[in-house]
Amino acid sequence: MSDINLQRRNFLKTAAGAAMVTVAPGMLLFDVAHGNPQSVGKVRWGMLIDTAACVPGCNDCVTACNKENGLSGGTAATDSQWIRKIEIKDISSGREVSLPMMCQHCESPPCVDVCPTGASFKRVDGIVLVDKHRCIGCRYCMMACPYKARSFVHEPLQDQNPDVPRGKGTVESCTLCVHRIDQGGQPACAEACANKVILFGDLNDPESAIAKKVKSVVSTQIRADLKLNPGVRYQGL
Amino acid sequence: MKRLVLLLLCLCVPAVWATESSLPKIDIGKGGECVKDVQWMRKNHMHLLVHQRDETVLKGVREVKNSLKNCIECHASIKDDSVIAREDSFCVACHKYEAVKLDCFECHSGVRKSAWLKRNAK
Amino acid sequence: MASYSIPQLRSHLFYVLMAVAGSIVLAAMFSVHSMEQHGHIITGMNNQIVWGMPHVFAIFLIVAASGVLNVSSIGSVFNKPAYKVRAPLAGLLSIAMLAGGLTVLMLDLGRPDRIIVAATNFNPTSVFAWNIVLYSGMFAAVAVYLWTLMEQRMNSWSKPAGFAVFIWRFVLTTGTGVIFSFLVARQAYGSAILPPMFIVISFAWGLAVFHIVQAAIYEWNGKHLDEYVQKRMRNLMGVFVIASLYFVATYHLTNLYFARQTEFERFILVEGGIYPKLFWIGYVLLGNVLPLLLIYLPALDRFKRIPIASLLIILGGFCLLYVFIIGGQAFPLDIFPGYSVSSSFADGEIGTYQPSLPEILLGLGGVGVAFLISAIGIRVLDFVPRELPKK
Numbered sequence: 001m002s003d004i005n006l007q008r009r010n011f012l013k014t015a016a017g018a019a020m021v022t023v024a025p026g027m028l029l030f031d032v033a034h035g036n037p038q039s040v041g042k043v044r045w046g047m048l049i050d051t052a053a054c055v056p057g058c059n060d061c062v063t064a065c066n067k068e069n070g071l072s073g074g075t076a077a078t079d080s081q082w083i084r085k086i087e088i089k090d091i092s093s094g095r096e097v098s099l100p101m102m103c104q105h106c107e108s109p110p111c112v113d114v115c116p117t118g119a120s121f122k123r124v125d126g127i128v129l130v131d132k133h134r135c136i137g138c139r140y141c142m143m144a145c146p147y148k149a150r151s152f153v154h155e156p157l158q159d160q161n162p163d164v165p166r167g168k169g170t171v172e173s174c175t176l177c178v179h180r181i182d183q184g185g186q187p188a189c190a191e192a193c194a195n196k197v198i199l200f201g202d203l204n205d206p207e208s209a210i211a212k213k214v215k216s217v218v219s220t221q222i223r224a225d226l227k228l229n230p231g232v233r234y235q236g237l
Numbered sequence: 238m239k240r241l242v243l244l245l246l247c248l249c250v251p252a253v254w255a256t257e258s259s260l261p262k263i264d265i266g267k268g269g270e271c272v273k274d275v276q277w278m279r280k281n282h283m284h285l286l287v288h289q290r291d292e293t294v295l296k297g298v299r300e301v302k303n304s305l306k307n308c309i310e311c312h313a314s315i316k317d318d319s320v321i322a323r324e325d326s327f328c329v330a331c332h333k334y335e336a337v338k339l340d341c342f343e344c345h346s347g348v349r350k351s352a353w354l355k356r357n358a359k
Numbered sequence: 360m361a362s363y364s365i366p367q368l369r370s371h372l373f374y375v376l377m378a379v380a381g382s383i384v385l386a387a388m389f390s391v392h393s394m395e396q397h398g399h400i401i402t403g404m405n406n407q408i409v410w411g412m413p414h415v416f417a418i419f420l421i422v423a424a425s426g427v428l429n430v431s432s433i434g435s436v437f438n439k440p441a442y443k444v445r446a447p448l449a450g451l452l453s454i455a456m457l458a459g460g461l462t463v464l465m466l467d468l469g470r471p472d473r474i475i476v477a478a479t480n481f482n483p484t485s486v487f488a489w490n491i492v493l494y495s496g497m498f499a500a501v502a503v504y505l506w507t508l509m510e511q512r513m514n515s516w517s518k519p520a521g522f523a524v525f526i527w528r529f530v531l532t533t534g535t536g537v538i539f540s541f542l543v544a545r546q547a548y549g550s551a552i553l554p555p556m557f558i559v560i561s562f563a564w565g566l567a568v569f570h571i572v573q574a575a576i577y578e579w580n581g582k583h584l585d586e587y588v589q590k591r592m593r594n595l596m597g598v599f600v601i602a603s604l605y606f607v608a609t610y611h612l613t614n615l616y617f618a619r620q621t622e623f624e625r626f627i628l629v630e631g632g633i634y635p636k637l638f639w640i641g642y643v644l645l646g647n648v649l650p651l652l653l654i655y656l657p658a659l660d661r662f663k664r665i666p667i668a669s670l671l672i673i674l675g676g677f678c679l680l681y682v683f684i685i686g687g688q689a690f691p692l693d694i695f696p697g698y699s700v701s702s703s704f705a706d707g708e709i710g711t712y713q714p715s716l717p718e719i720l721l722g723l724g725g726v727g728v729a730f731l732i733s734a735i736g737i738r739v740l741d742f743v744p745r746e747l748p749k750k
Binding site: 062075076077078079080081084085086087088089090091092101110112113114115116117118119134135136137138139140142143144145146147148150151152153154155156168169170171222223226 | 396397398399400405406407409410468469470471473474476477480481482484485486487488491538541542543544545548688692694695696697698699700701702703704705706710711
C-alpha cells in the first residue's frame with residue numbers, strides 16, 4: 001500500500017517537474033514578448049515633446065525619419081508615414097499648436113492586444129514593434145490604434161536601408177529607431193530637431209534628463225482617458 | 238522484377254545527369270569561413286538566421302556574427318555588392334537550384350551595408 | 360432546340376451556371392494574383408480605410424453562414440418538423456458561405472502566403488485569433504451535425520449535435536461582432552451592442568439566403584412549396600427583419616444621445632455623402648421597408664414576393680455593412696478631442712475610398728465559392744427538403 005503511495009508521489013513529482021520545465025520557458029518568452037510588468041522597471045524608453053518650441057511648418061523630424069528608415073516621403077493615402085506633423089487648434093479658444101505625432105509606444109498597446117499572430121509586440125524596454133516575420137497583413141492593429149500611428153506597405157519595396165527592413169504586405173510604424181537605440185544612439189527625429197523639441201531617454205531612470213524634466217514640468221499623454229500610458233508625453237498642450 | 242529494376246535505373250539517369258551537368262555556379266563574394274564549415278552552413282544556415290532574427294527582433298540582442306547583415310557583408314558579390322541581384326548571386330544560385338523560396342529579401346536589403354551607406358551618404 | 364427535353368435543358372443550365380460561377384472564382388484568383396504582385400495599391404484601400412470591399416463581402420458571408428443555421432436550430436433544438444426537413448440544406452449553405460467568406464478574408468491579407476503563421480502563432484488576447492478557432496470549429500461542428508442528420512444510424516445524435524451547433528454559432532457571431540466592439544478608439548465601433556446586433560442581423564440575412572436557395576430549388580424541380588410552410592417562414596423572416604432594424608436603430612440612438620458621438624452620427628446619417636444615401640435608401644428603404652411590405656401586405660400576393668424580399672434584404676445587408684465598415688473608418692479618429700486638426704496623414708479629414716475592380720472581384724469570388732459548394736452539394740447529395748406527410 002505504502003509502496004503504491006510512494007510510487008504515486010514520485011510520479012506526481014516528476015510530472016510536476018516536467019510541467020514546470022515545459023511551462024517555464026513559455027512563460028519567460030511570454031514575459032519577454034509582452035513586457036512583464038516585473039521586468040519593466042529597468043528601462044522604459046520614452047519621449048517628451050515640448051510643443052511650445054515646435055515650429056509650425058517645420059518638417060525636419062519627418063524628413064530625418066524618412067531618410068533614416070528609407071520611407072519615400074510621399075503623402076498619398078497609401079504611403080507610409082511613421083511620424084507626421086499635426087497642426088491642432090482649440091475649437092473654443094482658438095489656440096494653435098504644432099506637434100510631431102508618431103507611435104506613442106503605449107504600456108498597454110491595443111495593437112498588441114488585437115494582433116492575431118503576436119506579430120505586434122512590446123519589447124521589455126517599452127518599444128512597441130511589428131515582428132514582420134510574423135505579420136500576416138490583416139491590418140487589425142491599424143483599426144485598433146487610437147493614434148493612427150501605423151501604416152500598411154501597399155507596394156513592393158526595393159533598396160531598403162539594411163538596418164531597417166520593410167516590405168510589402170506588412171504593417172509598420174515608428175520603431176523609436178530601435179536599431180540606433182540598441183547601439184546606444186537616439187532616434188533620428190530627436191537628433192534632427194534644431195529646437196530640441198524632442199527629448200528622448202529612459203523614463204525609469206531617475207537620473208536621466210527626461211525623467212527629471214517629466215517630474216518638474218507639466219506634461220500630458222494624448223488620449224490619456226484611454227489609460228494606455230503612452231511612453232511619449234507632450235508639454236504645453 | 239528485372240523490368241522494374243531497369244525502369245528504376247532509367248528513372249535515375251536524368252537525376253544523375255542533372256547533378257553532374259548543372260551544379261549551381263555561385264558567386265561567393267569575399268567568402269571565407271567565419272561561422273562553421275561550408276557543408277554545415279549549407280545545411281544549417283537557416284536555423285542560425287532564424288534564431289538570430291528572433292533574438293534581435295524580440296530581445297534587441299544584436300550579435301553581429303550570425304546576423305543576416307553580416308553574412309551579406311562578406312558574401313555579397315564583389316561586382317554588384319548584392320546577394321540577390323543575379324542568377325548566380327550567393328543566395329539566389331543555391332535557392333534556385335534547390336527550388337526553395339527565398340523569403341528574406343522582400344523586406345531585407347540584399348546589398349552589402351557598407352556599400353549601401355556609401356551610396357546613400359550623399 | 361425542340362429535341363431538348365426539360366431535364367436535359369436543366370442539366371445544361373446547371374453546367375452553364377457552374378461555368379459562370381467558376382469564371383467568377385477564376386477572375387477572383389486573378390485579382391488575388393495581381394494583389395500579390397502589385398500589393399494593395401491596386402485596391403481602393405489605404406492607410407485610413409484599411410478594410411474595404413473584401414471585408415464587406417467576407418463579413419456578410421460569415422454572418423449569413425451563422426444565421427442560416429437558424430433554420431436547422433429551429434428544427435433540431437426547438438423540434439419544429441417543417442424546419443427539421445430543411446436542416447441539412449441549411450447546414451450545407453452554412454458551410455458553403457463560411458468557406459466563401461473565409462477565402463475572401465484570407466486572400467485579402469497582406470501576406471496570404473503566411474497563413475501557416477496565423478495557424479501556428481496564437482495570441483490569446485486577440486479576437487481575431489479566437490475567431491480562427493471559432494471558424495474552423497464551426498466547420499467541424501456543422502459537418503458532424505450534417506453527418507448525424509444524413510446517416511440514419513446517427514439520427515439519434517442529431518439533437519445534441521444540433522444543440523452544439525446552436526451554441527457554437529452564437530459564440531461565432533458574437534466573436535464577429537466583438538471584432539468591432541473591442542476597438543476602443545473608433546467612434547463607429549467600440550460598443551457592446553454590436554455582438555447582439557450581429558446575431559439578430561445574422562438571422563435575417565441567413566434566412567433571406569435560405570429563402571432564395573429554397574425558392575430556386577423548388578422552381579428547378581417544378582415543386583410547389585407548401586402554403587403553410589411558406590407562411591411560417593415568411594413571417595419568421597419578417598420578425599427577424601424588424602428585430603435587426605430595432606438593433607440598428609438602438610445603436611444609432613445611443614450614439615445620438617452622447618454629445619461626443621453626435622458629430623459621427625451627423626456624418627453617417629446626414630452629411631457623409633455616399634454613406635447616408637446607402638444607409639437610408641439602401642439599408643432602410645430597400646433593405647427593410649420594402650421587404651416588410653412584401654412580407655406583410657397580402658395584396659402583393661401575386662408577386663414572387665418572398666424571393667424578391669429576400670434579395671432586397673441581402674442588398675440592404677451589403678449596404679449596411681458598407682456604411683458600417685467603410686463609413687465607420689472614413690470618419691476620422693478623434694486623437695485630440697476638442698481640437699480641430701490637420702496633417703499630411705489625413706488627420707481630421709474624411710477618408711477617401713474608391714473600391715477597385717480587383718477587390719470587388721475578390722469579394723464576388725467568395726460568393727462564387729459559396730455558390731459552387733452549395734450547387735454541387737445539392738446536386739450530388741440529398742439536400743432537397745422533403746416535406747413530411749401531414750397528419
